[in-house]
Amino acid sequence: xxxxxxxxxxxxxxxxxxxxxxxxxxxxxxxxxxxxxxxxxxxxxxxxxxxxxxxxxxxxxxxxxxxxxxxxxxxxxxxxxxxxxxxxxxxxxxxxxxxxxxxxxxxxxxxxxxxxxxxxxxxxxxxxxxxxxxxxxxxxxxxxxxxxxxxxxxxxxxxxxxxxxxxxxxxxxxxxxxxxxxxxxxxxxxxxxxxxxxxxxxxxxxxxxxxxxxxxxxxxxxxxxxxxxxxxxxxxxxxxxxxxxxxxxxxxxxxxxxxxxxxxxxxxxxxxxxxxxxxxxxxxxxxxxxxxxxxx
Numbered sequence: 001x002x003x004x005x006x007x008x009x010x011x012x013x014x015x016x017x018x019x020x021x022x023x024x025x026x027x028x029x030x031x032x033x034x035x036x037x038x039x040x041x042x043x044x045x046x047x048x049x050x051x052x053x054x055x056x057x058x059x060x061x062x063x064x065x066x067x068x069x070x071x072x073x074x075x076x077x078x079x080x081x082x083x084x085x086x087x088x089x090x091x092x093x094x095x096x097x098x099x100x101x102x103x104x105x106x107x108x109x110x111x112x113x114x115x116x117x118x119x120x121x122x123x124x125x126x127x128x129x130x131x132x133x134x135x136x137x138x139x140x141x142x143x144x145x146x147x148x149x150x151x152x153x154x155x156x157x158x159x160x161x162x163x164x165x166x167x168x169x170x171x172x173x174x175x176x177x178x179x180x181x182x183x184x185x186x187x188x189x190x191x192x193x194x195x196x197x198x199x200x201x202x203x204x205x206x207x208x209x210x211x212x213x214x215x216x217x218x219x220x221x222x223x224x225x226x227x228x229x230x231x232x233x234x235x236x237x238x239x240x241x242x243x244x245x246x247x248x249x250x251x252x253x254x255x256x257x258x259x260x261x262x263x264x265x266x267x268x269x270x271x272x273x274x275x276x277x278x279x280x281x282x283x284x285x286x287x288x289x290x291x292x293x294x295x296x
Contacts, residue, residue, distance in 0.1 A: 001025055002147060005058035007051050007074060008092070009036045012118070013064030015125040016091070016151045018043035023150040030054040052081040060147055062089045068098025075102050079109045087143050088113040091132070091151075093240075095247055096162045096169070097254070099135065103161040112140040115161065116148055117168035121236040129153045133171070135163035169251055172244035176265040176282070178212040179241075183286035186219050190290070196221050218283035227281035234281040241282035242269045 002025050006017040009031040020027050021044040029045040030053070031037050037047045048054035055061050055078045065071050071090050082088065088106045090099065090113075099115040106113035114136035124130040130152035134141055141157045148155045158167045185208070189199045200222035204214050216235070217223040227235050245266035252259040272278075272288045 005055040005061045008064035068094035093117045099165040100162040115164040133164040133167040173248040218286040232281040232284035239278040
């Protein structure tokens with residue numbers, strides 16, 4: 001049994017922490033939202049009164065926070081209270097520069113660290129089927145991998161500090177671009193008189209097949225578990241997709257990489273969010289395209 005502190009108990013962090021409890025670990029959690037702390041307590045997580053209190057005695061500290069500025073703030077606050085020899089792991093999706101700065105905060109205190117963003121959404125968080133993309137030293141990864149494996153189906157060491165965030169940003173840029181392409185195809189099929197099922201049956205078993213189609217099909221029917229069957233109640237919200245696409249464009253500018261489709265996807269999802277659809281599943285972009293608003 002490992003003593004784990006988990007800071008950030010929201011839609012992703014809460015279920016991830018609960019899975020660690022179910023795996024037999026002692027988990028002490030903290031969140032600034034009281035209701036989330038109560039939900040965590042009901043899942044068997046001991047709730048601390050602050051982040052610094054949560055990390056006292058922890059062998060592993062995990063954070064799941066909204067943005068890079070939050071990670072840097074929290075790590076700077078808790079590091080003085082983290083026991084010597086503990087491992088710090090950030091599972092948030094943040095910019096690569098902030099991830100590397102967080103690693104530096106840990107290193108300055110003599111602590112090992114990992115950036116380990118996740119893919120798989122709330123369903124993956126609850127079912128412990130996430131993919132975790134990990135950046136950090138081989139020694140830190142060797143320490144963290146057994147813990148991370150309790151929260152996901154696949155744990156991939158992508159390289160040194162920040163490499164996990166780089167992989168996550170690139171992966172989700174692919175996802176956002178793919179969903180727009182799939183949605184455009186279904187809108188065109190509708191206008192050509194082709195049924196949703198017919199297009200899915202062809203595309204899912206031929207050259208048009210991809211994960212976004214077979215798992216998050218943007219129209220009702222072909223994939224019973226997709227958000228399209230529940231009025232686009234989010235598994236992966238548009239707000240989160242847009243955050244990741246904007247991170248990809250920030251990284252592209254910094255690295256001098258040309259990503260014209262990534263830029264176009266970010267712009268399209270930005271307009272979709274501006275119209276008030278940020279809380280809908282990212283696959284709801286099909287409705288934006290169907291109405292012709294994506295042409296503006």
